[in-house]
Amino acid sequence: MKPLPAPSASGVRITGDHYQWLIAWAGCLILLRENTTRAANPVISVGVEADGAGKLDDVVLQRRTPPHTYTQVKYAVGSATPVNEEYLTNPSPAGGPSILEKIARAWRTLSADNIRVDLALVTNRAPDPGDPLIAGRDARTQLLLPKAADGGPRSQTGKARTRWAQNAGLNEEELHDLLSCLRFDLSRDLPHVQEQLQFLMAATGLRHDDQAINDGANWVAQQVRNGHRTITLDMVEAAVDTLKLKTGPARAVLSIATLKPDPVAGEADHTIDWVDRFETSSEFTKRRPLAPSTWTQLQEDIEAAPAHLPGGTAISVTGSIRLAPAFLTGTAFRMVTGADLAVLQRGQLWITHDRYDTDWHPTVAEHAVGQGEDLAVAVNMTVRADHLTQDVLDYLRDQHTPVSTLLVLTPPTGPKDGSIPDSRAANALAVGIRDTLRRATRITPRIHLFLACPMGLALLLGHRWNRLRPTVVYEDVRSAQGYEAAFTVEA
Incomplete structure (x- = not known):
């Protein structure tokens, strides 16, 4: 350029x-x-x-x-x-x-x-x-x-x-x-401001593309040119109608940050800030809580979040978290409670209530372990299949985890970046994964869950995680042992 x-x-x-x-x-x-x-x-x-x-x-x-x-x-x-x-x-x-x-x-x-x-x-x-x-x-x-x-x-x-x-x-x-x-x-350059606006517009139930952002800013400029120094709620509501921005409900905002500070935390209705309670100073290497902080304390904070949000069931989740906390957040606002979650996934708004035509069932590969009666499940949307499978098998065997079998679930098109194109596909796949596991775990005492997928799918999957067995969720901590048990959830 x-x-x-x-x-x-x-x-x-x-x-x-x-x-x-x-x-x-x-x-x-x-x-x-x-x-x-x-x-x-x-x-x-x-x-x-x-x-x-x-x-x-x-x-x-x-x-x-x-x-x-x-x-x-x-x-x-x-x-x-x-x-x-x-x-x-x-x-x-x-x-x-x-x-x-x-x-x-x-x-x-x-x-x-x-x-x-x-x-x-x-x-x-x-x-x-x-x-x-x-x-x-x-x-x-x-x-x-x-x-x-x-x-x-x-x-x-x-x-x-x-x-x-x-x-x-x-x-x-x-x-x-x-x-x-x-x-x-400080350091609020234009792309950063536009990213914050994209989230705020999505959380407000408005279109959040670049044109919508510019339309809003240009409307403010017109008010100033017209001599309006005070903008009221009625004026903004009228502008939303005139600019045809409305797409859905306004949402309460839950900010959860473990990797880096959340730039929209100041606008959140409830904030869970664990950035300084995770290991290392780099957002790229933060993997686990820093002692004396524990996964149990983080679970308590996330599971208490629903009580801190204003009335209503529409919620936007923002911040920087890895997959196990994202899954747990979904379980804290399960579908059976009537909650409707939304999260920005690479510029797209993934919403738990998005409709789809047919379920999208994963491809299932079964691997014998023979160490107990539990079932291990690896949801792999992004990593080369043989690499993740071997990593999980090695961990299960090294830790003597009491599982009989490892099921590796992948999208029908194979694991790769972009394997889940949009919110509807993510919801269809979350339902397909859940239903597949309902059949596979009817007599299983416990599930051991490993995730390699977009954060949005982990959230949507946790949201639909009902009528299943108690589940231990693992985080990839990139240590010698590879994984670490993070949370245990009832299903």
Whole structure:
């Protein structure tokens, strides 16, 4: 691909405006979803370049009761200037107050009379890993605290706090109060914003393709051009009808993260954040809970999730989890409860209630083990068949697992990437797998389940896992033993 020419000044301005309209459209989606799902403290209006918000007026989410969210949106076409002390404390190009000073002034006004506020700086600029305060930013909360409060006045962090406080016109106690509610939502480049919007639109029951996202942002821009600085629920509902965006119900959002922080966790109705409770710092190598955390504790958290969600049965699952937790999440919201789950799978929305014409029965290969009365099952949609089969057989024999037989289930077209084309096929295959196992496990004491499939299929399969035997679900932990028993579920 040839590099693009440098953008013109007008091109930068247009892109920056579009970036702000996308952030504002996300606020409109939160407004619509929270009111539809009857959230406890929903957004009641979205302000765009709102009056009375100082320099935090780009996007304002007004809730029924505080804290309201005040957002400053900053877009940069390049990445030469990261977010650091210099960027935040330098005077404006015209010699005016710094970004930090403007934010501090707005905070003083908005938090008068001890009113709670939620402040955010949203930008596509990256954090500076060498900055004493920015480097301590918590990716889960987007706050600089608690690490920004570490160290005495002579430490690098303490000296930076003093400089920040002086620039902002605050004492250090006031700076601490400001940093306790100022989120640094950084590295939010356009693809990342569009990915978040795709999920929010899907969770709100709307079309979530690129055209739908742009239609929403362009609608916000038109409201601003028409002088509407406050966008209400009625306006958003009318826009959804006019733009023909509605496709299904708005959904409660459950965020479960074990591999990396979930970028939409802030919009979730319930969040399970286990990122720091799994081994290693890399999302690619996180496989098992880090002691003293256990699989049992994670199971308890996931199985308690239904009680934490608002009324209704339509639920969107987001976050980054491996296959055993995805399967368990499906069992926590089984079909017999009336729940309707949805998850984005490579840009497609896979929904448990999607209809299909005929069941899609898997191909079954049977392998004798002869170590007991239980049945082992490997659901293999993606891995070369002989490799997975041998790995599971080796594990069963090494661990002396009391199974008589291993059944390896594969799609009729064979295991490979893309073997399940869409949501309807995934549901048809989940039913085909379940029904195959119902017949095979009528006299089996227990099932030992191994998964190599898309995360969405693991969720859908768990959702339909009823009228089966008690099931031990294994996770591929890439250790010397290969697998580890993660969860035991009743079926």
